[in-house]
Amino acid sequence: MTLNLCGIDEAGRGPIAGDLVVAGCILNSHVDGLNDSKKLNEKKREALYEIIIKNSSYHIVKFSAKEIDDNGISICMKKALLEIMKNLTCKEYLFDGNTNFGINNLPTMIKADGKIPEVSAASILAKVTHDRNIINDAKKYPQYQFQKHKGYGTALHVEMIKKYGYCEIHRKSYKLKALNTLVTPTLF
Known part of the structure; x- marks a missing residue:
């Protein structure tokens, strides 16, 4: 855990249905068991989600399929990243991946979601939120x-x-x- 670091990750960029979810997370205390959300089973992600919520400052942004169709995925990603950076004041930000969508002061790191606790936490927040939303949509x-x-x-x-x-x-x-x-x- 690095003080004053906001980790950012997304879930739902690739699916053909459902929301795009982008989460930013600043950990206030150490959380055991963090990892890339894709490397954790659903039960573990759900348990960690609740622990992260209680031990962090976070901001989650969602875009619907219609918003993605109307604006494009890159514009939605950029808007989400800027919103997170506006709502979570921090000395440093780190986004998982290899592109910062044109935001000059946003460093990126490939596979940061498996290396940096704050990004792992953001990955879990985004994935659980995405999956909960689409499971709810499955009922409809x-x-x-x-x-x-x-x-x-x-x-x-x-x-x-x-x-x-x-x-x-x-x-x-x-x-x-x-x-x-x-x-x-x-x-x-």
Whole structure:
């Protein structure tokens, strides 16, 4: 844990459905068991989420599929990063990945979510928030089985789109080769 460091990470940049979630986190005390959220099972992520919330200052930003379609993923990412930096005052910021989306004073580090505790914590906050949202969406749109694929373009998800068309939480600006010849109605 580094004092005065805000770790930032996202979840949901790649899926074809659901929210983009970006989290910033400043740890106020040490939290055991932190790691890249993708390397932790769901039960461990959920438990750590509650511990992180109690032991940090954090800010979470979400963009809907419609906002992503209307603005583009890069604009949404930049807006989220700037909002986090505005709401979490810190000496240093570190974003997981290799691009800072044009924000000059935002350093990046590839795989920081597995190396730097503050970024690991942000990774967990973002992933748990994303997954909770899409599991909630699965109740509204059960035919898509979002709880199984979390919005990613798996074979099951593509089959459900072929069968039912797109729903409100699908990112229509994301093109899938498997759907190139498909003309489907939207459900909203």
